[in-house]
Amino acid sequence: MSYEEIDHTADWAFRVTAPTLPELFTNAAYAIFALEGALDVQSTTTREVRVEGIDRQALLVNWLNELLFLQETKRETYQNFVLTHFTETELQATIHGAPSQPTTKFIKAVTFHNLDIVQTEMGWETTIVVDV
Amino acid sequence: MISKNDLERINEFVWQVPREYRRDMRVPARIWADQELLDDALQDKSIEQLINTSTLPGIVQYAIAMPDIHQGYGAPVGGVFATATSDGVISPGAVGYDINCGVRVLASHLDANEIQPHLSDLATTLYRNCPSGVGVGGSVELFGEDLDNILNRGSEWALERGYARPEDLPRTEEYGRIPWADANKVSHKARERGRDQLGTLGAGNHFIEVDRVSAIYDAESARVLDLFENQVVVQIHCGSRGLGHQVCQDYVDRFQRVVLEYGIILPDRELVAAPYTSPEGQDYVGAMGAAANFAFANRQVLAFHIRRSFAETFKGKFMDFDLHQVYDIAHNMAKVETHAVNDASIRVLVHRKGATRAFGPHSPTLPPDLQQIGQPVLIPGSMGTMSYILCGTTGSMSQTFGSCCHGAGRVWSRHRAKKEIRGEKLRAEMQERGIQVRAGSLSGLAEEAPAAYKDVSRVVHVVDAAGIGKMVARLEPLAVIKG
Numbered sequence: 001m002s003y004e005e006i007d008h009t010a011d012w013a014f015r016v017t018a019p020t021l022p023e024l025f026t027n028a029a030y031a032i033f034a035l036e037g038a039l040d041v042q043s044t045t046t047r048e049v050r051v052e053g054i055d056r057q058a059l060l061v062n063w064l065n066e067l068l069f070l071q072e073t074k075r076e077t078y079q080n081f082v083l084t085h086f087t088e089t090e091l092q093a094t095i096h097g098a099p100s101q102p103t104t105k106f107i108k109a110v111t112f113h114n115l116d117i118v119q120t121e122m123g124w125e126t127t128i129v130v131d132v
Numbered sequence: 133m134i135s136k137n138d139l140e141r142i143n144e145f146v147w148q149v150p151r152e153y154r155r156d157m158r159v160p161a162r163i164w165a166d167q168e169l170l171d172d173a174l175q176d177k178s179i180e181q182l183i184n185t186s187t188l189p190g191i192v193q194y195a196i197a198m199p200d201i202h203q204g205y206g207a208p209v210g211g212v213f214a215t216a217t218s219d220g221v222i223s224p225g226a227v228g229y230d231i232n233c234g235v236r237v238l239a240s241h242l243d244a245n246e247i248q249p250h251l252s253d254l255a256t257t258l259y260r261n262c263p264s265g266v267g268v269g270g271s272v273e274l275f276g277e278d279l280d281n282i283l284n285r286g287s288e289w290a291l292e293r294g295y296a297r298p299e300d301l302p303r304t305e306e307y308g309r310i311p312w313a314d315a316n317k318v319s320h321k322a323r324e325r326g327r328d329q330l331g332t333l334g335a336g337n338h339f340i341e342v343d344r345v346s347a348i349y350d351a352e353s354a355r356v357l358d359l360f361e362n363q364v365v366v367q368i369h370c371g372s373r374g375l376g377h378q379v380c381q382d383y384v385d386r387f388q389r390v391v392l393e394y395g396i397i398l399p400d401r402e403l404v405a406a407p408y409t410s411p412e413g414q415d416y417v418g419a420m421g422a423a424a425n426f427a428f429a430n431r432q433v434l435a436f437h438i439r440r441s442f443a444e445t446f447k448g449k450f451m452d453f454d455l456h457q458v459y460d461i462a463h464n465m466a467k468v469e470t471h472a473v474n475d476a477s478i479r480v481l482v483h484r485k486g487a488t489r490a491f492g493p494h495s496p497t498l499p500p501d502l503q504q505i506g507q508p509v510l511i512p513g514s515m516g517t518m519s520y521i522l523c524g525t526t527g528s529m530s531q532t533f534g535s536c537c538h539g540a541g542r543v544w545s546r547h548r549a550k551k552e553i554r555g556e557k558l559r560a561e562m563q564e565r566g567i568q569v570r571a572g573s574l575s576g577l578a579e580e581a582p583a584a585y586k587d588v589s590r591v592v593h594v595v596d597a598a599g600i601g602k603m604v605a606r607l608e609p610l611a612v613i614k615g
Contacts, residue, residue, distance in 0.1 A: 005547050006547075007545040007547050007548060008203065008545050008546075008547075009176045009178075009202045009203040009542050009543065009544070009545055010202050010203055010204050010209050010542050011204065011205060011546075012546060012547070053385075054388055054389055057401065058385065058388055061385075062385060065381050069321060069325065069378065072325055072374050073324050073325055073374075105266070105335070105573070105575070105576065106266040106334075106335045106336065108229045108230060108336075108377045109229040109377050109380065109381055111205040111206065111225070111229075111384075111402050112205075112206075112225070112384065112388075112400070112401035112402040112404070113204075113205030113206055113225075113400060113401075113402040114400060114402075115401060115402075129205045131205060131228070131229045131230075131377075132336055132546065
């Protein structure tokens with residue numbers, strides 16, 4: 001999967017790449033749970049998610065924060081993300097996951113800090129800073 | 133990237149980034165540090181983030197970096213700035229996601245040598261009684277109006293429910309209750325996250341630590357706080373849990389929608405802000421206060437479990453195993469205060485992110501017994517190293533809007549710490565030094581390794597020498613409890 005952790009003094013930062021913008025969103029979602037070490041479980045639950053944002057950066061932050069909200073309140077982790085509707089300001093997704101075991105790796109929130117979503121020769125790229 | 137050559141030296145411990153350094157700066161930025169800590173601050177984006185805060189509308193005097201400053205998101209960790217309430221802004225991202233993350237210190241009349249044979253039992257009991265880690269349910273079941281009461285009344289709710297003692301409240305910043313809190317401004321999602329998290333420690337850098345007082349620097353202040361050498365004390369470091377994180381997210385998102393309408397141009401979207409007097413600004417003020425009250429209540433319930441753990445461990449072994457509250461302070465908050473700016477007394481909103489309030493002696497908001505010594509400032513060091521108790525000074529009032537540092541400050545990323553340090557080895561090293569360690573995650577332990585942090589003693593000595601805090605006591609760890 002196309003993400004890599006980047007050094008950040010206090011929090012976590014990671015760079016995500018993808019051939020298309022929707023895939024950038026699903027790769028970023030995958031990266032969140034991979035960084036928490038919460039993957040490799042058999043999917044047993046499915047949820048529908050709908051998120052809005054004023055632009056694509058806000059949509060990305062709100063999408064990832066919605067997943068963290070569901071992780072915390074439903075005590076689940078997610079590993080498969082299917083976007084069923086996608087514009088620059090709204091998305092709908094079906095997400096698949098499983099009940100999570102208590103873990104100590106935890107992201108408090110995804111931030112807007114220096115957030116940029118850029119088009120490259122290879123596709124799309126973004127660097128995300130999260131509060132841990 | 134900014135270098136030392138760009139800075140003006142104001143005095144031995146204060147450097148200034150002049151307003152002319154960047155076109156969008158509204159005021160200069162000042163850094164409290166010695167040479168070594170300044171070098172640390174210049175190695176990452178801390179100072180760039182500090183400069184970003186100096187561009188916020190309504191900022192007065194200068195933006196401040198404490199000696200423990202490090203790179204965060206939006207505002208740096210260890211950053212302080214004040215905006216005029218009349219025409220200034222409020223920024224949720226400059227307060228941070230863990231609203232009222234803070235530290236509480238409880239002190240016993242036990243001698244550290246006396247409890248040595250029981251230390252392992254105490255650590256195990258604390259770990260069992262104080263829920264920690266991610267996804268671990270709260271230790272208090274909330275019914276009906278409980279959550280609204282907690283959000284509006286903080287420690288007062290805890291007192292009514294038997295989790296606090298009357299004397300705990302005056303020894304809590306704001307008496308454990310932010311009066312302008314408004315539960316109605318807290319979203320359904322934030323409530324859902326907080327509902328089963330009261331009385332939990334969480335993960336990351338949050339901890340409970342049993343310490344001994346290893347030095348007293350100011351006998352009179354120590355007497356008022358009832359601190360003495362070799363005394364057993366307990367520190368709690370945690371905040372408002374998922375409820376606070378969600379409040380910040382909600383308002384960062386809402387502010388993004390109106391920031392341009394208010395004509396506010398920012399160098400970093402995470403600093404998103406709205407006028408303090410705007411409807412959005414006032415709603416955030418109420419919600420932030422409510423999240424802060426949740427954090428006060430959270431630390432109060434944990435204090436209750438710690439007292440219970442001391443009783444379970446020491447009953448029948450010692451006559452007096454009671455714990456009195458030394459103080460409880462907030463790290464991540466914005467508060468309306470009156471400060472002198474250019475010889476005029478004005479109302480300002482002081483944003484402190486990874487920094488503490490440190491009001492000097494005779495401040496009217498302090499309870500009578502603390503009036504003579506100033507507000508206690510609790511500064512935890514990195515895990516397994518020393519911590520300090522200080523008091524606010526007249527210098528903190530005149531130099532830093534009544535503010536002081538909050539800890540050691542990171543120098544290594546968590547990524548590097550995990551690569552270079554093994555949790556098992558770190559635990560073994562601490563245990564060889566006689567420190568009991570109870571941790572849910574060894575990789576989480578490695579991320580918090582002392583090598584990943586600045587030397588807290590150096591940070592505290594700069595604060596003391598610069599006159600923005602006065603050293604009272606030093607603590608050394610006996611047992612560390614982490615998620």
